[in-house]
Amino acid sequence: MAVADRRPSVAPRIPFWRNVNTIGILAQVVFVAVILFGVVVLVTNTLNALGRANLPADFSWLGSRAGIPIAETPIPYTPNDPYWRALLIGFLNTLKIAGIGVVLASLIGIAVGVMRLASNWLVRSIATVYIELLRNIPLAVQIVFWYTAVLLPIPPRINNPVELPGGVYLSNVGLAFPFLYPTYRFGAWIPFLVVAVAAVVIGVLWRRRLARRSERPVRVWPLPLLAAVAIAGGGYYVASLDRTLPDGLAIDFTIDRGRGVVYRDVDGDGVRGPRDPVMPFASTIVRIAEAELTASTQNITESGGVVRSTFRFPMILGRDVEQAVVAFGDPDEAAERGLEIHFTRFPSRGVVFVDRDGDGAFTPGEEIDPATLTGFGGVRLVMTVFGYERHIVADRDGQVRTPAFSPSGTVRSAEVAPAENPFSVFGAAAATATRDDVVPLVADVELRPAGPLVLSRVHVPVSSYEGGMRLTVNYLALLLALVIYTSAFIGEIVRGGIQAVAKGQREAALALGLSASQTFSLVVFPQALRIVLPPVISQYLNLTKNSSLAPLAGYGELFVIATIVQNQTGASVPVALLLIASYLFISFAFAFVLNIVNDRLALVER
């Protein structure tokens, strides 16, 4: 009341240019006008300049054929696809590196941050060195290091990949591992998944209400999650009950080429026509009673001026065949030269050697001809395979690939048995049969009914991976660099967060008898998490934005593809706008989700 009384007597006498309210409004009007003017000038100038240079200023080019080959495509793509699809691939590739990078960087970052506070001197020092080293080397340098100094030269070539436990393969082409893919039956499972998600949402809301009303604390999550898993699991079973193949599902397989395509015979003519769509991720079995593979010894490993004679058949594992016999293509010549076979991996890899020291076994050095210091190159070998059976999940394009077989018996097989066969799983592996007649090659290719998901395993039939999930070295290099670089920063943030938790919290927990690890995981870390989250969110955003350094590793993410698109179309401004919009979108999405988490975690104060 007192304010209202005083005001009217003073207000009318202020001239408008001294009135705080008027000044405020005027200043904003002027400011907006200046900005608008700037924008208008900028836009018209740009449009004029683009028009004069005859460059596109709109987005109409998005629909034209891109013609850009992209190595890593999360969704089907060919160079014939339009520009928008190429850019979409880039966007998805950015998400692929940012999403996985953020998870890995967090895990490593937390570990390193905790290690920095360890009482063990060695652990602490390792963490300190890790952080100080990696924080202070520019990210671009690290990407180039991982790409050109580690991942390109160090892993073995693709024709000799390392098999890690669990069917994971690593080579200079990249990493491949088994992966679950959705089949044609996946659609039948979707309703159950929707119900399962709904069950979680409704269940959690219901349990929350219960928790608020109940005098006793109620566990909110376990029951809804259990219900969702039960619904999804039951749904999977129900969706798997129908063991019939979809109408018209067929495979067009040429055994001599070792490859085929699963397709859907829409027109029902029994032949794969151009209108018949391919069917991805179908489950197939290829069986061959008896067939042959041929290979020549190659001098592929060279060190110290010495060339060794190794041979390699397309990767066939012991479990694929009932019996396999490897023999010389021309046994007479081999016997004359004294050649023998030593397996490094039965039956697909090994060396050809001459038993010079006469111990009946391969000794390193014997695979080289001392006269020429080169191996016994060009010797033809034949692998006869009995009872070949491989379960192959068609890839995204419906492709099914096996090694290329040839009709067996075309070559007289020899009496030369492997001198030593440490990998023999079939008992005596000596080949003694001599045949001249050719057995025509017959392949039994069968399509199998599948559940909603199918496990696609990795094969290495030729010099490339087939099946499974495949990550290129470019992706791995960029991922490694981003994860390691960001984890160093997250580690420091985590350390700070842990140290910022009051000392008394730790003491109170210890005084109650909690062990050191319980004290950390139940008392200190949950509180540190709340302190740490906002700066960590900004590190997540940094990682996402830093993924635009991908050209250094040759990974085809958004920035790389956008640059190519811009070069081809000349649409510099529209492409730049698309880029800006895409990165902003990702950043905002991250910030949105994590800010919600942050609010939910906030400590309750008065």
Next chain:
Amino acid sequence: MSNVTPAPVRADAPAGGQAIITIEGLNKWFGDFHVLRDINLSVNQGEVVVVIGPSGSGKSTLIRCINHLEEHQEGRIVVDGTELTDDVRNIDLVRRETGMVFQSFNLFPHLTVLENITLAPIRVRKWKRTQAEERARFFLDKVGIPEQALKYPGQLSGGQQQRVAIARALTMGPKVMLFDEPTSALDPEVIGEVLEVMVALAQEGMTMIVVTHEMGFAREVGDRVIFMDAGQIVEVGSPEHFFLAPREARTKAFLSKIL
């Protein structure tokens, strides 16, 4: 410094009782600083020992040694028959049997009052949740704030928080309670509510070592008062002794400031 300090005073528990804490020849250094010098102290079951002294005299460090929040360098500390050595099992054993109440409450801000109290019983004593909650509610009732069980510490007043901290320590069923200046961080008008709880606890026969300046509390339930200065026990006696006839000059000087 050591050349001016007289020989240490022994603070042995009265004969006839059963000693639950025995400290012999305890010495502790923080770097070069000698915080505790030749402490000899024993406490009988059911005894309430009040430790007073100027700040920096080592009284907090002394009781923090008893549950090994501070490591001692010389001497023996035996709590309920378990000697505190470098053995983690012994340390855990002792901590389980001693409850501690801190000056700054140290409630876990991310957990509700009930979760604060049941955390250790469930994780350390392996009680069932329902059993732990029942005990927690019993002690919350006892400290007079049963209605605050589902609130967070940040929503409580200082006095309420300290009472939760006491309930948290008691729910573990300790044999000894250590109080480290439990009322020093409280507003004057809520000190009373915390002291009431402590008095009740003492009257029920809990063994307590209390570092405090609340001489009223000492007089009401204290069996012995220990005056510490410069890391030494300077004088030991009944509360009446300290009020009526303190012997040492340093004790007199200190008491004249706080009384």
